[in-house]
Amino acid sequence: MTEPPSTSxxxxxxxxxxxxxxxxxxxxxxxxxxxxxxxRDDTENKLEARLGGIxxxxxxLDLPRSAVYQCSNGHLMCAGCFTHLLADARIRxxxxxxxxxRVEISRSLATRNLAVEKAVSELPADCQFCGHKFPRxxxxxxxxxxxxxxxxxxxxxxxxxxxxxxxxxxxxxxxQCQHPTHTGAQKQAEAAQEASKTFNQIMSVLSFEKxxxxxxxxxxxxxxxxxxxxxxxxxxxxxxxxxxxxKARLNDNQKDPHLTCNRFLTYQLIVKSKPSNPMxxxxxxLRGPFGDTRVxxxxxxxxxTEGNTESPFFALPLPDSAECNKLLAARIIDFRLMMGMVTx
Numbered sequence: 001m002t003e004p005p006s007t008s009x010x011x012x013x014x015x016x017x018x019x020x021x022x023x024x025x026x027x028x029x030x031x032x033x034x035x036x037x038x039x040r041d042d043t044e045n046k047l048e049a050r051l052g053g054i055x056x057x058x059x060x061l062d063l064p065r066s067a068v069y070q071c072s073n074g075h076l077m078c079a080g081c082f083t084h085l086l087a088d089a090r091i092r093x094x095x096x097x098x099x100x101x102r103v104e105i106s107r108s109l110a111t112r113n114l115a116v117e118k119a120v121s122e123l124p125a126d127c128q129f130c131g132h133k134f135p136r137x138x139x140x141x142x143x144x145x146x147x148x149x150x151x152x153x154x155x156x157x158x159x160x161x162x163x164x165x166x167x168x169x170x171x172x173x174x175x176q177c178q179h180p181t182h183t184g185a186q187k188q189a190e191a192a193q194e195a196s197k198t199f200n201q202i203m204s205v206l207s208f209e210k211x212x213x214x215x216x217x218x219x220x221x222x223x224x225x226x227x228x229x230x231x232x233x234x235x236x237x238x239x240x241x242x243x244x245x246x247k248a249r250l251n252d253n254q255k256d257p258h259l260t261c262n263r264f265l266t267y268q269l270i271v272k273s274k275p276s277n278p279m280x281x282x283x284x285x286l287r288g289p290f291g292d293t294r295v296x297x298x299x300x301x302x303x304x305t306e307g308n309t310e311s312p313f314f315a316l317p318l319p320d321s322a323e324c325n326k327l328l329a330a331r332i333i334d335f336r337l338m339m340g341m342v343t344x
Contacts, residue, residue: 086329291334
């Protein structure tokens with residue numbers, strides 16, 4: 001007589017079978033898409049890093065932000081470093097060379113590399129305020145106009161408000177700002193007076209009885225000292241019935257101007273024909289029609305006499321040291337000199 005199957009063994013089999021089914025249902029499929037995404041991101045980051053190392057400037061080792069120049073052997077330099085190399089060579093009276101291969105470089109020998117400029121403009125860069133990545137060709141617009149984290153000032157800053165914060169908070173601040181309710185007429189008048197001071201000076205010179213302008217060229221020369229120093233001088237020119245010359249020097253004759261990044265030019269006006277009577281001359285350096293010098297208008301004046309024919313050195317009002325390097329890198333400096341004099 002056959003014995004019935006054991007209940008315990010049957011239930012164990014059922015439990016085992018159920019566990020097997022549950023384990024099959026709980027199996028996690030491999031996340032291949034996520035792994036592929038991580039690998040792709042790593043590959044892109046590595047590619048960007050390699051391209052950044054290849055396309056960077058040979059001097060500052062940073063990616064160029066504007067024009068890219070290359071020597072005859074193809075080594076790349078950003079516009080700022082290229083101009084700085086030419087300026088240093090001018091100061092030391094040497095031939096400018098590529099920092100990698102030492103081949104001669106100049107405005108005529110070096111060429112623009114447009115392909116590198118376009119490639120660099122497409123590489124991503126982090127916004128310094130929000131940290132998001134953008135192509136370099138759109139990063140400047142994002143920082144200047146679109147970034148919500150960019151620092152801005154209160155629109156009532158001319159009235160004395162010193163608030164400065166992220167762009168997304170400016171509306172809430174201006175709704176609570178107390179300066180619009182204060183009397184700001186005096187501060188507005190002071191700001192307007194300062195802004196129009198130069199304009200009024202220029203209009204005053206234009207109303208003088210004698211006024212003239214000359215388009216001049218400053219050419220580089222060297223002193224006869226043991227350590228030759230760079231200076232600039234124009235040819236003689238006629239103005240207001242006299243012969244004149246302009247001299248310019250770098251960093252007020254600093255001993256080693258090539259060792260500093262802070263560079264500036266100063267100039268003086270010299271009358272070569274001695275005046276018979278004292279005369280007060282107003283003069284101003286402007287960007288001429290044949291040059292691209294960026295100078296801020298500033299009126300200088302000096303009283304020339306028979307025994308005092310040289311004015312003191314006045315600062316050439318350049319916006320920054322980069323503009324000074326640009327002038328030093330050029331073979332000559334083109335500018336326009338406006339002069340006015342009131343006869344007594």
